[in-house]
Amino acid sequence: GQQLNQSPQSMFIQEGEDVSMNCTSSSIFNTWLWYKQDPGEGPVLLIALYKAGELTSNGRLTAQFGITRKDSFLNISASIPSDVGIYFCAGQGSLVRTSGTYKYIFGTGTRLKVLA
Amino acid sequence: EPEVTQTPSHQVTQMGQEVILRCVPISNHLYFYWYRQILGQKVEFLVSFYNNEISEKSEIFDDQFSVERPDGSNFTLKIRSTKLEDSAMYFCASSAGTVYEQYFGPGTRLTVT
Numbered sequence: 001g002q003q004l005n006q007s008p009q010s011m012f013i014q015e016g017e018d019v020s021m022n023c024t025s026s027s028i029f030n031t032w033l034w035y036k037q038d039p040g041e042g043p044v045l046l047i048a049l050y051k052a053g054e055l056t057s058n059g060r061l062t063a064q065f066g067i068t069r070k071d072s073f074l075n076i077s078a079s080i081p082s083d084v085g086i087y088f089c090a091g092q093g094s095l096v097r098t099s100g101t102y103k104y105i106f107g108t109g110t111r112l113k114v115l116a
Numbered sequence: 117e118p119e120v121t122q123t124p125s126h127q128v129t130q131m132g133q134e135v136i137l138r139c140v141p142i143s144n145h146l147y148f149y150w151y152r153q154i155l156g157q158k159v160e161f162l163v164s165f166y167n168n169e170i171s172e173k174s175e176i177f178d179d180q181f182s183v184e185r186p187d188g189s190n191f192t193l194k195i196r197s198t199k200l201e202d203s204a205m206y207f208c209a210s211s212a213g214t215v216y217e218q219y220f221g222p223g224t225r226l227t228v229t
Contacts (some may be wrong), residue, residue, distance in 0.1 A: 033218070040205075041222055041223065042207050042220035042223045045217055045219060045220075048216075088158065090159075090218075103164065104161065105161065106151075106158050106161075107158065
């Protein structure tokens with residue numbers, strides 16, 4: 001089945017540093033979503049990407065949909081302590097012909113810790 | 117800003133008991149989902165629901181699970197006879213369309229003892 005691999009699994013950075021994480025797959029995805037999850041809470045949508053090559057920003061966050069449609073990256077500039085959390089990518093895969101719907105598959109997550 | 121809500125926030129139940137987890141999706145959304153996240157692991161798809169029927173379900177969503185939209189606002193997940201391994205966070209999500217972004221609720225932590 002389709003799988004998403006995120007890297008790095010975890011990272012410690014100093015406040016003010018830039019952060020980069022990515023999501024890769026052997027399968028093609030039609031849409032990429034990036035979520036942030038704080039402990040004990042639900043994932044919060046950060047950025048949605050719909051076209052190959054698309055580069056989208058949301059404040060200090062920038063994400064790109066890879067041209068091959070098999071990867072995506074998320075950058076966080078000038079990190080602050082509240083950026084701590086787990087970042088998940090989610091890819092919308094192939095059409096389910098029986099239902100006419102698509103299914104999102106989540107990556108394994110990148111745990112970010114910011115040192116003040 | 118509209119949001120997905122879930123109740124209860126935490127449910128403790130004994131093995132073999134039935135539980136119903138409740139969700140109120142965003143009001144103009146048409147597609148509804150349940151996901152599960154075992155502690156420390158990734159979010160796993162359980163089921164999607166559209167037009168009052170299941171669109172797709174994963175291998176996790178076996179005969180012990182069912183979903184229902186009993187009225188115009190609620191969306192429920194029932195686990196008929198809970199097992200210890202059902203302990204997890206359960207997230208409801210909704211989207212305006214099948215290709216649109218999904219918005220998640222805060223989750224229900226289910227603990228089966």
